[in-house]
Amino acid sequence: MRLPNARDLNEEQERVYLYAPEDGRVLVSGPPGTGKTVLAVLRAMEAAKKGRRTAVAMFNRMLEAYACRLPDGIGSLEAQGIQVRTVRQLFKELWFGLRVPPAANAALILLDTSFDEREKVKELGAKWKPAIWAPWSPKSGKSRGYSWTVEPDEYWRNPGAFSRWSPTSDLPASEESEFAVDWDTVTRHLLKHQSVARWDALSIDKLIIDEGQDFPPEFFRLLRLMSEGVIGPEGRPLAVMVLADENQRLSAKQHSTISDIETALAIPASRHYHLRTNFRNTRQVALVAQHFFAGANTGIPLLPERRGPTPEMRRCESVQTAVEQIVTYQRNNPKHEIGVLIPDDDTARRAYFDALRTAAAPSSVRVQTYAFRDPEFNQPKRHLVFDEPAVTVLNRASCKGLEFDAVFVVNIHAARIEEGQEDFFKMGMYVMSARARRSLALLWVGRPSDRPQVLGLMPRAPAIRILA
Ligand SMILES: Nc1ncnc2c1ncn2[C@@H]1O[C@H](COP(=O)(O)OP(=O)(O)OP(=O)(O)O)[C@@H](O)[C@H]1O
Structure with missing residues (x-):
């Protein structure tokens, strides 16, 4: 992507870059070409320089790939210690890392099974699915890539039988699509298991979301609780910056308007920054x-x-x-x-x-x-x-x-x-x-x-x- 120098920012961009608060929640809205992605990247680089563990989360893989490529001489975001992920991937990794017990409507249940115990889980109806990514499976060695899974019906018949393998589930999917996350269930589940969740799996303390209009209000309600320290590691609230344009919504179903985001994140007017200058188009x-x-x-x-x-x-x-x-x-x-x-x-x-x-x-x-x-x-x-x-x-x-x-x-x-x-x-x-x-x-x-x-x-x- 083309990244202007911080010195080239115009006044409205500078207000965000220099003066938007580092903590809590901040919203930046603006039409196409006004520099939202540019600000997401510049702010992430600034936060990383100050030693904050930062992630830039994108809506899809294309934007993730685009934002990863910076002009020559700047070095990649990853090299600067910034995670660039899709929101789904970021939360999937977090969810697996937290190792909370399976959610009731999860489509897939995973077991942390060692190679030596494979026969025991097989007897209980578990199946080995090499295509399923499990964070605990080692990258090399005898049990490389082993992911043991059990069908939810099988699991819920007798959850106790599987408890020694720390069962956990995939992110709960929404009823509308297997690719959309049921964020309300995620929130309720994390509230319920807040005390047993392994919060050291949360590897960031600053999250910057681009194309925020393409996520539903339930997602922002979860972020609000994480930024207020209600959900998450004790004493480490998550700082959140969202950049959005509701006129570029992707789907008639899963999306938020600017006012939805303001409400769900409880953003006061003083933390909502507006961009208006189009730098892209003729x-x-x-x-x-x-x-x-x-x-x-x-x-x-x-x-x-x-x-x-x-x-x-x-x-x-x-x-x-x-x-x-x-x-x-x-x-x-x-x-x-x-x-x-x-x-x-x-x-x-x-x-x-x-x-x-x-x-x-x-x-x-x-x-x-x-x-x-x-x-x-x-x-x-x-x-x-x-x-x-x-x-x-x-x-x-x-x-x-x-x-x-x-x-x-x-x-x-x-x-x-x-x-x-x-x-x-x-x-x-x-x-x-x-x-x-x-x-x-x-x-x-x-x-x-x-x-x-x-x-x-x-x-x-x-x-x-x-x-x-
Ligand atoms: N201050 C600036 N000076 C020069 N070019 C700029 C400035 N701000 C942004 N640009 C350029 O404008 C273009 C659009 O920026 P960017 O992609 O960040 O906009 P956006 O608001 O994210 O747009 P969209 O909503 O369409 O994704 C990019 O080529 C970027 O390099």
Whole structure:
């Protein structure tokens, strides 16, 4: 990521960087491009310099990978002793480390079993699952990677039979999705087992959360209790800083508005900092993003002065024609970072990725992608480069927080907007168009006579050049 020098911060950023309290809870809100991630990273570096054990927690792996890469000469965040994790991973590690007894609705129960006792647990119905990560399994030796698990039904029939192997469970999942955490259950469980939890597993005393709007209020209620010292190690309350923009919410279900976060974290006005200056986009890109603005509280950024080309909306005969447009742009601008963003359709993401890779093959340009569910491409820390020329193909959910010189939002004709979900569609378009530093194109595929539903929601001239 591009990290301005602390001396280049503007006044509103400086207020956070220099004067926001180190302890308790602080909220920073601001629209896209106002420097929230920059402040998260700068504040983390500052806290680490002062000897505070700090973590920056991101919503997804893409942002985690992006924030890990700092400009040359600064050294990675990890090298500075700062943990960079997704929130889920951070709390999963903590949860396992606390070794609290299994939660009632947990999908998986783990046993801390030595190699020598494997036959005994097997007799009780436990199974060895090598793919399950257990913090206590040694990295080498005879029992390397052994994770013994027992089905919840089996366990709850006779919990006492397993007690000698310190049973614990996975983070309780919410009913909506196995990937979403049931934070209320986590809170209740930690309150109940506060005295037996091994709190030395909490390896941080400062937590900075980026993209805070994508976590539910229950998560912030847990953080509040941890920062008040109600949950956590005695005498070591957790300091929390949250950065958020409610206009960039990802899901209609699991999210928080700014006022939800203020309430759940009990943030007074004096601890809520507002950013308004957009450092990322040109004025022309910002005007298109503004068209999709859904009107929630964080506000529209001040329009930037920097000028650039007028964004375009282009009809393409086929996916292949759209791909050719992108490849032509890349050939004319070989030094650019290019984002190809899709309003959440994994089949389309893969199709664009494959077609771009083939079409760009004669050149040495890097074409890369990420998808959580695609085992070939779900390790962005290992596979992706940032701040170098590349064509990066991503779904909407993965492009949060990132930026590119040029953005092509493709496949928009296929977007289906469910009743009452228009605001979320617009928020998705807001997030994707605001990734562009300079050039923005919205591409749809169809015949000249086609009128896909979404075209009615697109900006019009003169904000955008319409090309058929
Ligand atoms: N004071 C500054 N001077 C110069 N560039 C800056 C400054 N602050 C931020 N930037 C640049 O602006 C861009 C956007 O910053 P950043 O990604 O932190 O914004 P953000 O608020 O997190 O955006 P989003 O909500 O879209 O994730 C980055 O390229 C960053 O380097």
